[in-house]
Amino acid sequence: MTASSPLPQGSTIGILGGGQLGRMLALAAARLGMKTHIFCPDQQSPAFDVTPFKTVAAYDDEAALAAFAEAVDVVTYEFENVPAATAEFLAQRKPLRPGANALAISQDRLAEKQFLSARNIAVAPWRAVHEPAALDTAIAELGLPAVLKTTRLGYDGKGQRILRTPDDAEAAFAALAPKPLVLEAFVPFDKEISVVVARDVSGTVKSFEAAENVHRDHILKTSTVPAGIPAALERHAAMVAKAIVIALDYVGVLGVEFFVVSRDGRPSLLVNEIAPRVHNSGHWTEAVCITDQFEQHIRAVAGWPLGEPARLADVVMENLIGEEISGVPGAFDGNARPHVYGKAEARAGRKMGHVNHIRRD
Amino acid sequence: MTASSPLPQGSTIGILGGGQLGRMLALAAARLGMKTHIFCPDQQSPAFDVTPFKTVAAYDDEAALAAFAEAVDVVTYEFENVPAATAEFLAQRKPLRPGANALAISQDRLAEKQFLSARNIAVAPWRAVHEPAALDTAIAELGLPAVLKTTRLGYDGKGQRILRTPDDAEAAFAALAPKPLVLEAFVPFDKEISVVVARDVSGTVKSFEAAENVHRDHILKTSTVPAGIPAALERHAAMVAKAIVIALDYVGVLGVEFFVVSRDGRPSLLVNEIAPRVHNSGHWTEAVCITDQFEQHIRAVAGWPLGEPARLADVVMENLIGEEISGVPGAFDGNARPHVYGKAEARAGRKMGHVNHIRRD
Numbered sequence: 001m002t003a004s005s006p007l008p009q010g011s012t013i014g015i016l017g018g019g020q021l022g023r024m025l026a027l028a029a030a031r032l033g034m035k036t037h038i039f040c041p042d043q044q045s046p047a048f049d050v051t052p053f054k055t056v057a058a059y060d061d062e063a064a065l066a067a068f069a070e071a072v073d074v075v076t077y078e079f080e081n082v083p084a085a086t087a088e089f090l091a092q093r094k095p096l097r098p099g100a101n102a103l104a105i106s107q108d109r110l111a112e113k114q115f116l117s118a119r120n121i122a123v124a125p126w127r128a129v130h131e132p133a134a135l136d137t138a139i140a141e142l143g144l145p146a147v148l149k150t151t152r153l154g155y156d157g158k159g160q161r162i163l164r165t166p167d168d169a170e171a172a173f174a175a176l177a178p179k180p181l182v183l184e185a186f187v188p189f190d191k192e193i194s195v196v197v198a199r200d201v202s203g204t205v206k207s208f209e210a211a212e213n214v215h216r217d218h219i220l221k222t223s224t225v226p227a228g229i230p231a232a233l234e235r236h237a238a239m240v241a242k243a244i245v246i247a248l249d250y251v252g253v254l255g256v257e258f259f260v261v262s263r264d265g266r267p268s269l270l271v272n273e274i275a276p277r278v279h280n281s282g283h284w285t286e287a288v289c290i291t292d293q294f295e296q297h298i299r300a301v302a303g304w305p306l307g308e309p310a311r312l313a314d315v316v317m318e319n320l321i322g323e324e325i326s327g328v329p330g331a332f333d334g335n336a337r338p339h340v341y342g343k344a345e346a347r348a349g350r351k352m353g354h355v356n357h358i359r360r361d
Numbered sequence: 362m363t364a365s366s367p368l369p370q371g372s373t374i375g376i377l378g379g380g381q382l383g384r385m386l387a388l389a390a391a392r393l394g395m396k397t398h399i400f401c402p403d404q405q406s407p408a409f410d411v412t413p414f415k416t417v418a419a420y421d422d423e424a425a426l427a428a429f430a431e432a433v434d435v436v437t438y439e440f441e442n443v444p445a446a447t448a449e450f451l452a453q454r455k456p457l458r459p460g461a462n463a464l465a466i467s468q469d470r471l472a473e474k475q476f477l478s479a480r481n482i483a484v485a486p487w488r489a490v491h492e493p494a495a496l497d498t499a500i501a502e503l504g505l506p507a508v509l510k511t512t513r514l515g516y517d518g519k520g521q522r523i524l525r526t527p528d529d530a531e532a533a534f535a536a537l538a539p540k541p542l543v544l545e546a547f548v549p550f551d552k553e554i555s556v557v558v559a560r561d562v563s564g565t566v567k568s569f570e571a572a573e574n575v576h577r578d579h580i581l582k583t584s585t586v587p588a589g590i591p592a593a594l595e596r597h598a599a600m601v602a603k604a605i606v607i608a609l610d611y612v613g614v615l616g617v618e619f620f621v622v623s624r625d626g627r628p629s630l631l632v633n634e635i636a637p638r639v640h641n642s643g644h645w646t647e648a649v650c651i652t653d654q655f656e657q658h659i660r661a662v663a664g665w666p667l668g669e670p671a672r673l674a675d676v677v678m679e680n681l682i683g684e685e686i687s688g689v690p691g692a693f694d695g696n697a698r699p700h701v702y703g704k705a706e707a708r709a710g711r712k713m714g715h716v717n718h719i720r721r722d
Contacts, residue, residue, distance in 0.1 A: 009689065009701050027388055030411050033689070033701025033714065050391050052410040288673065290648075290698055290719050299690070308695035310721060312649065312673040328370065328394070329660070334669035337651055340370050340394025353394065358651050360671060 006303040007073050009033040012053065013301060014072030014094070016086070018045025020341040020351060021078035021278050024286075026051045028294035034302060037072050039064070046342045047078075059086045069093035076252060076301045080106045080276050081153060097251040097301040102276035105248070109151045109182050112274060119247055121240055122270050124259070125185040135169050138183040145186040148172045150179045158218075162186070187270060189259035193227045196282035197241035198253045198296045201303045205245055207238045208293065208309045211281050211317070213257070219349065223281045223317040225288075229260060233267050244274060253297035255279025280351070284317040285309070287337045287356035314359035325352035335360060367664040368434050370394040373414065374662060375433030375455070377447070379406025381702040381712060382439035382639050385647070387412045389655035395663060398433050400425070407703045408439075420447045430454035437613060437662045441467045441637050442514060458612040458662040463637035466609070470512045470543050473635060480608055482601055483631050485620070486546040496530050499544040506547040509533045511540045519579075523547070548631060550620035554588045557643035558602035559614045559657040562664045566606055568599045569654065569670045572642050572678070574618070580710065584642040584678040586649075590621060594628050605635060614658035616640025641712070645678040646670070648698045648717035675720035686713035696721060 007013075013029050015022045018040030026036040026047050037053035038045065048054050053071065057064030060083065069075065074095045080103060087100045105115045113126050127138035129148065139146065144166070150159040161172035163183075173181070192215070197207040211223035227234070241256045248254075257272040282293040291299070291307025299306055320327065320338075323346050328338040332355055340353040368374075374390050376383045379401030387397040387408050398414035399406065409415050414432065418425030421444065430436065435456045441464060448461045466472045477484050488499035490509065500507065505527070511520040522533035524544075534542070553576070558568040572584035588595070602617045609615075618633040643654035652660070652668025660667055681688065681699075684707050689699045693716050701714040 006690075009686070010703065010705065023391070027391060027411075030384075030388060030703065031700050033686075033703045035410060035703070049396060049413040050388075050411050287651075290696060304690050307690075307698070310696075312719070312721070325370070325394075329367075329665050329668075335651060335671075337668070339392050342371065342391065342394045342396070344371065358673070360673070 007034070010035065011073040011302065012037050012071060013298065014039060014068055014075040014090075015047070015078060016040070016059070016075065016082055017078035018042060018047035018054070019078060020046055020343075022047035023050055023341060024294045024339075025076070025078060025278065025297060028292065029298045032295065032298055032302070032304075034298060037068065039068050044344060049342055059083050062089060065089050066093070074301050074303075076297070077103075078277055098254070098276045099249065099251070102248050102250055102254070106274055106276045107152055109149055109273070110180065111151075113182070115247070116244075116271055119243060121243065122268070124187045124270050124272075127183045129173075129181040129183050132170070132173050135173055135181075135183060139163065139166060139169060142183060142185040147184045147186055148176060149182055149184060150176050151182050152179065187259055187261055189261050189270075190267065191227075191229075191260045192257065192272070193229060193237060193260055194223070194255055194257045194279065194281040195237045195241040196253055196255050196279050196285065196293050197238070197245055198293075198300055198306050198309075199245040199250045200300045200306045201251055202305070203246075204306055205242045206296070206306045206309050207241050208282060208285050208289065209311055210234050210237050211284060213281050217349070219321060219351070220280050220319055221321075222319070223284050225284050225311065225315050230267060233260065233269065237269055240269065240271065250276070252276070252300045253278050253282070253293050255282060257281070280319065281317075283339070283354050284315045284356055285311075286339065287317075287358055288313045288315045313361075316357040316359070318355045318357060319351055320353040320355060322346050322348045322350055322352065328353060328355070332357075368395070371396065372434040372663065373398050373432060374659065375400060375429055375436040375451075376408070376439060377401070377420070377436065377443055378439035379403060379408035379415070380439060381407055381704075383408035384411055384702060385655045385700075386437070386439060386639065386658060389653065390659045393656065393659055393663070393665075395659060398429065400429050405705060410703055420444050423450060426450050427454070435662050435664075437658070438464075439638055459615070459637045460610065460612070463609050463611055463615070467635055467637045468513055470510055470634070471541065472512075474543070476608070477605075477632055480604060482604065483629070485548045485631050485633075488544045490534075490542040490544050493531070493534050496534055496542075496544060497527075500524065500527060500530060503544060503546040508545045508547055509537060510543055510545060511537050512543050513540065548620055548622055550622050550631075551628065552588075552590075552621045553618065553633070554590060554598060554621055555584070555616055555618045555640065555642040556598045556602040557614055557616050557640050557646065557654050558599070558606055559654075559661055559667050559670075560606040560611045561661045561667045562612055563666070564607075565667055566603045567657070567667045567670050568602050569643060569646050569650065570672055571595050571598050572645060574642050578710070580682060580712070581641050581680055582682075583680070584645050586645050586672065586676050591628060594621065594630065598630055601630065601632065611637070613637070613661045614639050614643070614654050616643060618642070641680065642678075644700070644715050645676045645717055646672075647700065648678075648719055649674045649676045674722075677718040677720070679716045679718060680712055681714040681716060683707050683709045683711055683713065689714060689716070693718075
């Protein structure tokens with residue numbers, strides 16, 4: 001079997017990470033007759049309930065990683081912060097899909113911006129900031145307000161500070177340093193959208209339609225499809241997403257977040273960030289697409305051809321955060337399709353599930 | 362908590378039987394944040410790959426059944442041939458949904474026909490046959506051709522013989538006896554349809570649209586929706602299905618198979634059989650309904666309100682029998698949504714998976 005042969009049914013897909021994304025990947029793999037092996041340090045991982053094989057170990061436990069690699073046919077992951085050493089260790093033993101380069105770029109905001117800018121993909125103006133003096137220069141060049149972010153390990157609003165006046169600079173730097181930082185110009189945007197795109201081992205690319213995303217407290221609250229943007233902008237978003245997965249020689253599903261901004265009175269796109277995995281803003285696909293993002297990712301990493309991403313109805317995906325999960329099933333009307341992640345404790349700010357509200361004609 | 366209180370998320374649903382139906386029930390339960398415990402004598406059960414808890418034991422192993430009952434919050438099943446003693450043993454310890462009466466009636470063709478006939482639900486003419494003389498009388502009364510069937514444990518064409526001439530009677534009786542038998546008049550039908558209906562603990566009833574079923578070698582090959590029948594007939598089928606679940610005080614999903622026959626030049630319905638479980642002819646719901654039959658069954662047995670069974674697209678469900686499973690994914694076009702059951706061995710006549718072919722507008 002060559003590296004790009006499709007895995008036969010009954011093969012085992014190794015997944016790093018046992019959260020809700022790993023769980024939904026495991027459910028999709030099961031529907032395709034594949035087995036999964038979840039590797040996660042957390043004994044209480046929600047994905048463990050739906051997988052035949054699991055390993056509870058740290059991501060730097062080489063003995064556990066070696067045994068995991070031995071037991072699986074391909075390795076993928078549910079989160080972009082897989083340590084580089086872990087990725088390298090596994091990639092030497094089994095196909096790692098998506099590849100280590102996608103991890104390296106998406107783990108580091110600076111590398112990501114450099115990668116995108118080098119390909120003439122528009123992003124918000126930015127400057128690397130490794131010392132207080134550089135921050136002053138960056139503020140002078142980009143203007144305020146602006147957002148100071150750690151280059152690594154930020155998510156859901158963590159690891160960032162908004163600078164509104166020059167006086168905010170010192171405290172923000174102190175709060176985030178000594179980590180490498182990047183200052184991003186604060187770009188007024190009309191809306192946020194995202195595109196989930198997939199590429200298979202033969203190089204075929206298919207993307208789902210764009211979703212309009214609304215955040216609350218820095219956490220995604222809703223994704224609405226269609227996104228209510230001009231057709232040309234929708235095509236452009238898909239084109240950018242395609243260019244990214246081709247440039248990365250990518251295999252799997254990737255999420256691209258965009259800001260829709262007005263430039264010379266016309267809507268235009270800036271890439272906010274990319275995520276080398278199934279994406280929260282793609283959970284709507286589960287309810288209304290012929291192939292959803294989870295099946296699409298499993299197909300790609302298994303070396304199978306991609307499925308059809310076409311959509312059968314309009315939909316609004318609503319994240320259920322913390323205690324909102326207790327609304328299932330009573331609080332939602334008949335066109336709601338709930339998905340509960342099976343997490344034991346409904347902590348504040350924790351993604352506990354989602355509901356797809358389907359708009360019937 | 363009263364018997365009809367909804368089970369909280371994270372509860373454990375016990376499922377007797379670990380085949381593809383149990384597996385798909387477990388997948389649906391996981392999406393609702395419920396855990397499952399699969400009880401099955403077969404170590405290789407496909408459902409074991411997607412459940413956190415399992416018991417491998419015989420259905421008459423009382424120690425294993427007692428421990429299973431202790432570990433779960435409610436008990437359901439994927440097949441109607443659960444031994445009566447097993448059902449009774451479990452029902453004394455935990456809610457059994459659907460109830461033992463549904464099992465008793467659907468396990469026995471004679472009891473089923475008596476149940477239906479007593480409610481003026483039309484079935485093909487039939488006679489109980491417990492001895493050769495009774496068979497001669499039955500043939501004289503019903504005419505030939507007719508079908509001689511065991512009253513219990515027949516499925517997919519097993520346990521039945523077609524009688525075309527009186528000379529066939531003796532051999533057919535010898536082949537099937539000493540089991541109790543029933544002779545059914547052979548009714549020329551225009552098509553076979555089925556309705557999957559659900560009833561929740563509060564008595565609400567919702568049914569999926571009718572499917573037209575085509576069999577090959579006595580095994581379901583395709584289910585097509587819409588079924589291509591007049592609207593009045595579709596309504597009548599739903600009404601019959603509803604009458605059955607009300608009469609049984611039923612909780613869960615139930616499949617009703619009908620023959621569409623011509624009576625006085627107009628299409629009419631005869632009930633062929635009922636199955637107190639999710640049904641192969643309802644697998645189409647997974648691809649195009651807001652709530653599918655598996656989620657609907659889990660909702661009902663968990664004491665939750667039913668979901669919305671509305672359909673978003675036309676669909677043809679195709680069973681993949683034996684080696685046909687090797688066609689996934691290559692042999693199907695982009696509008697196909699495959700489901701592979703994860704069975705190790707593709708034996709002839711074995712249901713290995715299905716594909717939903719979605720018809721987009």
